[in-house]
Amino acid sequence: MTAIPAGTGRTRAKAQERRQKWSRRAPLLPALIFAVVVTQVPFLATVVTSFHSWNLLRPGSARFVGLANYAEVFTDSEFYGAALNTVVMTAGCVLASMALGIGLALLLDRPFPGRGAVRTLLITPFLVMPVASALLWKTSMLDPTYGLVDQVLRPFGLGGVDWVGEHPLVAVLIALVWRWTPFMMLIVLAGLQSQSGEVLEAARTDGAGPWQVFRHVTLPHLRRFVELGVLLGSIYVVNTFDEIYMMTQGGPGTATTNLPYYLYQRVFQGFDVGQGAALGVVVVAGTIVVAVFALRAVFTAVSGREAGA
Amino acid sequence: MRRTSAGRFLLAVLTWAAGLLFFAPVGWMVLTAFKQEADAHTRTPKLLFEPTLDQFRQVFARGIGPYLLNSAAATVVSCLLVLLLAVPAAYALAIRPVRATKDALFFFISTKMLPLVAVIVPIFVGAEQVHLLDSVWALIVLYTGMNLPIAVWMMRSFLLEVPGEVLEAAKVDGASLRSEVTRVLLPMVAPGIAATGLICAIFAWNEFFFAVNLTAITAPTVPVFLVGFITSEGLYWASLSAATTLAVLPVVIVGWIAQRQLVRGLSFGALK
Numbered sequence: 123m124t125a126i127p128a129g130t131g132r133t134r135a136k137a138q139e140r141r142q143k144w145s146r147r148a149p150l151l152p153a154l155i156f157a158v159v160v161t162q163v164p165f166l167a168t169v170v171t172s173f174h175s176w177n178l179l180r181p182g183s184a185r186f187v188g189l190a191n192y193a194e195v196f197t198d199s200e201f202y203g204a205a206l207n208t209v210v211m212t213a214g215c216v217l218a219s220m221a222l223g224i225g226l227a228l229l230l231d232r233p234f235p236g237r238g239a240v241r242t243l244l245i246t247p248f249l250v251m252p253v254a255s256a257l258l259w260k261t262s263m264l265d266p267t268y269g270l271v272d273q274v275l276r277p278f279g280l281g282g283v284d285w286v287g288e289h290p291l292v293a294v295l296i297a298l299v300w301r302w303t304p305f306m307m308l309i310v311l312a313g314l315q316s317q318s319g320e321v322l323e324a325a326r327t328d329g330a331g332p333w334q335v336f337r338h339v340t341l342p343h344l345r346r347f348v349e350l351g352v353l354l355g356s357i358y359v360v361n362t363f364d365e366i367y368m369m370t371q372g373g374p375g376t377a378t379t380n381l382p383y384y385l386y387q388r389v390f391q392g393f394d395v396g397q398g399a400a401l402g403v404v405v406v407a408g409t410i411v412v413a414v415f416a417l418r419a420v421f422t423a424v425s426g427r428e429a430g431a
Numbered sequence: 432m433r434r435t436s437a438g439r440f441l442l443a444v445l446t447w448a449a450g451l452l453f454f455a456p457v458g459w460m461v462l463t464a465f466k467q468e469a470d471a472h473t474r475t476p477k478l479l480f481e482p483t484l485d486q487f488r489q490v491f492a493r494g495i496g497p498y499l500l501n502s503a504a505a506t507v508v509s510c511l512l513v514l515l516l517a518v519p520a521a522y523a524l525a526i527r528p529v530r531a532t533k534d535a536l537f538f539f540i541s542t543k544m545l546p547l548v549a550v551i552v553p554i555f556v557g558a559e560q561v562h563l564l565d566s567v568w569a570l571i572v573l574y575t576g577m578n579l580p581i582a583v584w585m586m587r588s589f590l591l592e593v594p595g596e597v598l599e600a601a602k603v604d605g606a607s608l609r610s611e612v613t614r615v616l617l618p619m620v621a622p623g624i625a626a627t628g629l630i631c632a633i634f635a636w637n638e639f640f641f642a643v644n645l646t647a648i649t650a651p652t653v654p655v656f657l658v659g660f661i662t663s664e665g666l667y668w669a670s671l672s673a674a675t676t677l678a679v680l681p682v683v684i685v686g687w688i689a690q691r692q693l694v695r696g697l698s699f700g701a702l703k
Binding site for chain 1: 549555687
């Protein structure tokens with residue numbers, strides 16, 4: 123055996139360490155690169171495009187216009203209408219489905235015959251293809267003459283309402299709340315089931331009634347889960363497109379045009395790519411605010427569990 | 432005592448009623464799919480009728496077949512691709528954490544929060560320039576990107592549940608890294624991989640925004656087929672219901688199978 127000179131040994135150790143580092147990182151790289159190429163590159167391209175006046179119907183029309191597209195977006199009354207509709211739809215849908223979701227989760231969080239079956243029934247709306255459910259709500263559910271909702275409401279003197287025609291926002295909201303309630307319910311249910319039985323037992327032994335236990339033990343515990351549901355739900359519901367496309371096409375007029383649908387009209391019907399891009403950037407800026415809070419909620423939930431495990 | 436058991440019974444009935452109410456639109460759709468058009472348009476709900484397969488025949492005659500195939504191709508291939516990318520990435524982030532783990536996790540989840548409208552313009556223009564417009568491959572790439580954050584986070588949460596001792600034992604036995612991964616780790620997380628694939632399949636199958644904007648003649652998927660029914664409203668509810676039943680059924684069944692893992696997928700592995 124020959125002694126290895128100290129210097130070579132150190133370099134070799136270093137090389138090995140480096141190799142190990144790379145063998146740890148290598149499995150991560152394909153996913154990382156893919157995500158950058160599919161999401162970050164297009165977003166950067168959107169930002170660049172937003173500084174250009176560019177209509178696809180006039181090839182070669184692209185030219186740099188600075189902030190003109192943004193100026194146009196912010197002076198456009200239709201933009202404010204669409205932004206307002208987006209806020210109303212998102213807030214309405216998220217709050218209503220959270221309220222219903224909490225109620226249903228509380229009902230499901232107790233043993234009774236057929237619990238698994240009811241849970242399966244209740245999650246189904248979230249699994250149904252949104253385009254299909256929108257079509258169903260528009261026709262066989264909400265039709266003023268033959269719709270199932272009308273047939274149920276008619277005996278109560280509430281028949282003959284043209285939901286989609288007269289109350290388009292309500293009609294879209296009904297379809298949205300139907301789809302998102304199971305989402306909220308599942309998140310709240312996970313929260314309820316993560317409650318420690320010991321704490322509940324202790325509260326009951328101390329003489330707390332069911333309402334007091336709910337008010338002082340369950341509700342504070344649920345807070346984190348409700349926040350998570352509201353934030354994640356908002357991020358998804360802001361992007362609502364399918365229901366609007368299928369049920370109202372943004373109408374009548376612009377009554378149900380939200381930002382995603384407005385952008386779709388700009389780009390795919392007006393072919394105004396520059397304007398559409400500027401609009402996209404503005405929507406992202408708005409979403410980031412919500413997303414920052416959502417990210418924090420996800421991280422607290424994850425690290426809370428990992429620390430507790 | 433008596434009062435509480437009566438209360439329990441009432442609550443159980445209420446829960447069942449709520450479940451049936453939420454399921455009613457889907458149940459009504461399936462029922463209508465087996466009706467004749469005349470039975471589908473009645474002033475009072477018709478529950479008793481002679482079931483027929485006519486509507487399904489008609490939907491296939493209208494050519495739903497290629498749409499179903501496109502949807503299946505986009506869903507299956509994108510899910511395989513997403514697992515191929517996400518499982519190693521999750522492994523790097525869970526079992527052998529790299530220093531930038533938190534940054535990487537943060538990055539993946541933040542891409543999911545990017546609104547689709549923020550990227551559709553360059554994707555549309557770019558796909559047109561590289562002649563991927565109206566190609567299933569464009570959808571496959573986009574669905575993979577769309578599901579990647581969910582898959583990475585979900586797989587990471589499954590991998591974190593593997594007891595450290597199991598991995599240590601494999602190392603002590605002198606098992607090489609490769610056999611540690613293939614013989615010990617993969618079989619243990621196989622159910623997690625399956626669940627992740629199923630959750631991603633639900634989102635890929637149901638996706639509409641990219642499908643309607645990036646496909647036309649050769650690559651449109653099932654939701655695009657349904658657009659054709661907007662114009663024929665009021666006339667063909669039974670065949671519309673048959674078409675939506677066919678569109679909805681595969682994913683509803685997949686979702687029922689994977690329902691225990693649904694909340695984990697929806698919350699990026701934060702809840703289970």
